[in-house]
Amino acid sequence: MSDALIFEIAAIVILLAVFLVLYRTIVGPRLYDRALGANVMGTKTVVLLALIGFIYARPDFLDIALVYALINFIATLAILKYRETWGLD
């Protein structure tokens, strides 16, 4: 089917972008660069999950994408807050 092919190409392109950002997450000289890379990777992963849901025609993946978006936001805040105060209070 040509329709699923569009989504597959888009998913592969976004996966390549995630690998590009992985370089910054591994190499990044400071913790803040790594947190930035992890945040960008998380945003791309949400889009990737939505695309996977469309490739396999299973809308359940959208729930996972929504929860992943929430967790990604909270995780970035938690990492930086822990770094700043060495505690999560």
Add this chain to the structure above:
Amino acid sequence: MEIKTIITAILLAVGCFFMVVAAIGVVRFPDFFARLHPCGKGDTLGQALVILGLMVYEGFTLVSVKLLIIMLFIFLANPTSAHFIAKAGYVAGVKSVDEELEEECAHASSLACGSSTDKKVSGVDSAS
């Protein structure tokens, strides 16, 4: 090919382009604060366009409303988390890359330091 599929393909292509450019920007910019710009802007518009394309493909259903909720949430959350990373780095006193290299050179005499000074000298030579 329906007209709906063509619109979806165009939106997905443009959105993927912006997301790849954001990834290249995060890797390529030399400075921590400059890297925040692709994180806050490129990803926001890229994901909005890709999810808009999926919404056009799906039509007006419950799935479409879920996609809209995801898009609006990332639209609000992405600039906020970029601002949070920026503030954490700014408060912790992150400097630009050049200043940091100079400080390291003043303190230690490592191999990396020598190569960076070599680069600077060669840069001056080529300029003159």
Add this chain to the structure above:
Amino acid sequence: MSFILTFLLMFAFWMLLSGHFDFILVTLGVISSLLVAYWSHDLIFGKVNFGQGLMRILRLIRYLPWLLWQIVLANFHLVYLTLHPKMPIEPAFLTIKTDFKTDMGVAIFANSITLTPGTVTLEAGRKQFVVHAISKYTAEGLLSGDMEARVKEIEGQ
């Protein structure tokens, strides 16, 4: 009042996400919405003032098209900077004096700065903002105070 509004919002959100109308699922939704509304009814609707809130939402909707256009411009500027071989950036830190009356104005202004071309918010407050600009040309657009006037128009009074 805020309790009922929060409950209705949470229940509508539950129904949107589940999409089923079984007895057991609707009952679970009512129970969890009641619990959320009981614990955190003062978070979303603090002190409800209907007329003012509605006017602000309407003015926010009128502000959105301009913001979307700015986001598109920002992305093309970013593409130019990223794909340019020499990467013509000259970073600068700016301090902007403002006087916002509401936290909502501060939040909208901070997110708008991050989304418009070439600037990222570093510190936000009612009195002053610290902004990182990626080139001098984009910094001038922010210092002219056009966006601040628009956000103050949303705040009203």
